Amino acid sequence: MAVRFGKRTLTLVTAAALTALTIGTGTAHADTGDDAKVLLQGSTTASYFWDDSSGRAGDTGLPASGKPMQKKLAASPSWPLLTEGYVVYKGKKMPFFVGDRGPGNPSNNGIMLDLDAKTFADLTGGTFNSRTLGVDGIGGQGHIKVDYVITKWGKGVGKKNHPVAFSTGAWSRIDRNPAEPPEILAEESTEQKSAPGSAGRLVAAPEPVAAPEPDVETAxxxxxxxxxxxxxxxxxxxxxxxxxxxxxxx
Known part of the structure; x- marks a missing residue:
């Protein structure tokens, strides 16, 4: 009876250790987020446009990338063309790729992203007006505060970091020093916080130790x-x- 009790104690200790390791692994895995790698993230004010070379509503011609005007095509004052990512507005997430340059003068005032009118309508709950190239049903709202995430940098010239005004000319220069991905920065921060004596550091569960079995003969x-x-x-x-x-x- 005593021997069986000792074996059961060993089993419970081992099970507890395995459970602790499993919980630690699950927590770490849960922090990975979206499958797409995050290269840059931040927030800015976004406007909207629809340049279909029709000359309407401030149209300045076809997009600089050579791609036709379409949903998901955005303009940036400094990011490389064909950079990819997504924006989040009030919990709603919409993808985009950089297909044009802009805004121009507005970027001097912190408006660092020009979304296509259809995406802007989806984010705000409005309706794209194909006649006026504007967005109806949102009370004339032309700017929104968005969070942005870059998942792929375009090739060629452009700043691979937080956006800067068009007037800086960063859009015309090759960036040989792109921003460090947030994941790497977070790991460095975690390593600093996990110095000896710091709280919250994940450690492996101790090796299971068998409870000493009583000497049956002695007993x-x-x-x-x-x-x-x-x-x-x-x-x-x-x-x-x-x-x-x-x-x-x-």
């Missing part, structure tokens, strides 16, 4: 001796009792 011997001792004590008491009774009778 049995001790039990026999205890039994003999007990019988002897009872016998002694009985003997003393008899002597005591004898003295009373005398």
């Amino acid at each position: 049995d011997t001790a039990g026999i001796l205890a039994l003999v001792g007990g019988l002897a004590t009872v016998a002694g008491v009985a003997y003393v009792g008899r002597e005591h009774l004898g003295s009373i009778k005398s």
